[in-house]
Amino acid sequence: MTDIIEETNAIGLARADYQGLRSTLCPGCGHNTISAQIVRACFEMSISPERIVKFSGIGCSSKSPTYFLKRSFGFNGLHGRMPSMALGAAFADTTMKVIGVSGDGDTASIGLGQFKHLIRRNLPMVYIVENNGVYGLTKGQFSATAEQGLELKRQGVNPFLPIDIAKEALIGNASFVARSFAGDPAQVRELIKAALSHRGTAVLDIISPCVSFNNREDTLHSYQWGRQHQAPLHDIAYVPRRKTIILKEFQEGEIKEVALHDGSVVVLKKLDKEYDPQDKWQALKILEDAEKNNWLVTGLLYINPEQPSLYDFMDLVERPLNRINAEDLRPSPETLDKINQGMY
Ligand SMILES: Cc1ncc(C[n+]2csc(CCOP(=O)(O)OP(=O)(O)O)c2C)c(N)n1
Ligand code: SF4
Ligand SMILES: [Mg+2]
Numbered sequence: 001m002t003d004i005i006e007e008t009n010a011i012g013l014a015r016a017d018y019q020g021l022r023s024t025l026c027p028g029c030g031h032n033t034i035s036a037q038i039v040r041a042c043f044e045m046s047i048s049p050e051r052i053v054k055f056s057g058i059g060c061s062s063k064s065p066t067y068f069l070k071r072s073f074g075f076n077g078l079h080g081r082m083p084s085m086a087l088g089a090a091f092a093d094t095t096m097k098v099i100g101v102s103g104d105g106d107t108a109s110i111g112l113g114q115f116k117h118l119i120r121r122n123l124p125m126v127y128i129v130e131n132n133g134v135y136g137l138t139k140g141q142f143s144a145t146a147e148q149g150l151e152l153k154r155q156g157v158n159p160f161l162p163i164d165i166a167k168e169a170l171i172g173n174a175s176f177v178a179r180s181f182a183g184d185p186a187q188v189r190e191l192i193k194a195a196l197s198h199r200g201t202a203v204l205d206i207i208s209p210c211v212s213f214n215n216r217e218d219t220l221h222s223y224q225w226g227r228q229h230q231a232p233l234h235d236i237a238y239v240p241r242r243k244t245i246i247l248k249e250f251q252e253g254e255i256k257e258v259a260l261h262d263g264s265v266v267v268l269k270k271l272d273k274e275y276d277p278q279d280k281w282q283a284l285k286i287l288e289d290a291e292k293n294n295w296l297v298t299g300l301l302y303i304n305p306e307q308p309s310l311y312d313f314m315d316l317v318e319r320p321l322n323r324i325n326a327e328d329l330r331p332s333p334e335t336l337d338k339i340n341q342g343m344y
Pocket of ligand 1: 062103104106130132134
């Protein structure tokens with residue numbers, strides 16, 4: 001009899017330590033693939049699950065944090081309000097890694113204001129939008145990302161132009177913007193890893209098909225359309241700090257490296273297009289071109305690893321605010337006197 005030895009990561013945990021509860025989403029839902037890639041990314045990066053806090057709003061997508069990282073902290077809040085909850089918690093404990101999961105309805109419809117204000121503050125967090133063009137949980141109404149002319153059985157024809165989440169993030173001064181496709185799990189995983197190492201809001205707009213309400217072959221959020229029209233900008237690989245030495249393996253072909261704050265590196269291997277993800281105009285242009293030419297452009301659209309984060313703007317003390325005790329917080333009698341004098 002052979003012993004089955006379960007693979008463990010650098011902190012001695014197995015993949016099972018990163019799983020969540022059994023998913024109650026529809027089999028084949030793109031959101032399940034994304035949950036599986038969050039599990040793999042955190043396992044492979046050897047992040048302790050107890051150092052992660054998950055936030056979400058309302059929707060099938062927002063239910064999905066229950067289905068990954070069950071040992072992590074989490075809060076499933078109100079529709080469209082995930083950003084403000086995440087911001088409050090992260091501010092109190094800057095040592096936690098924050099993962100927010102939202103939907104296209106949750107972010108681009110009811111939550112658009114919160115989304116825009118979060119990214120201009122550049123809170124360090126991973127912000128995943130599981131984008132299917134519909135409100136899946138409430139049975140398939142058009143969301144703000146549904147394409148104009150989309151015809152669905154019970155909804156009729158969508159008359160409105162869509163909101164592009166990646167474009168909104170770019171013009172809102174996001175420091176990390178990526179687009180991916182649940183039908184390309186390897187790319188989703190590498191982008192999640194890079195996002196977890198980014199010091200700022202990392203927006204991942206992931207096309208995540210709803211197989212129950214929006215998966216006709218010709219619709220822009222379906223598996224079929226995505227597979228036929230995906231146009232990756234590059235092959236992407238995340239290289240952790242302790243392994244930067246293996247970068248040599250990537251030296252063939254044309255590559256671009258982007259160094260992240262924690263010493264890790266994102267390696268982008270050029271495909272057929274010339275593309276620099278540190279050029280915001282190029283990012284906006286590629287999204288326009290993609291729309292005109294019917295490409296599902298995927299990959300790291302834009303990154304600025306040096307953009308100050310909320311923690312820099314606020315000049316926070318090193319010790320997390322939730323671990324500062326009353327004695328440290330209370331001003332001395334002399335300081336209090338000085339403040340009081342200043343009020344006369
Ligand atoms: C304040 C408020 N308005 C409306 C609803 C009803 N509602 C629940 S989920 C949802 C949309 C979810 O869509 P999306 O974020 O795209 O998630 P999906 O289910 O498609 O993953 C809506 C409108 C609600 N729960 N709360
Ligand atoms: S209704 Fe759509 S979005 Fe919701 S779980 Fe089913 S496939 Fe996923
Ligand atoms: Mg949706």
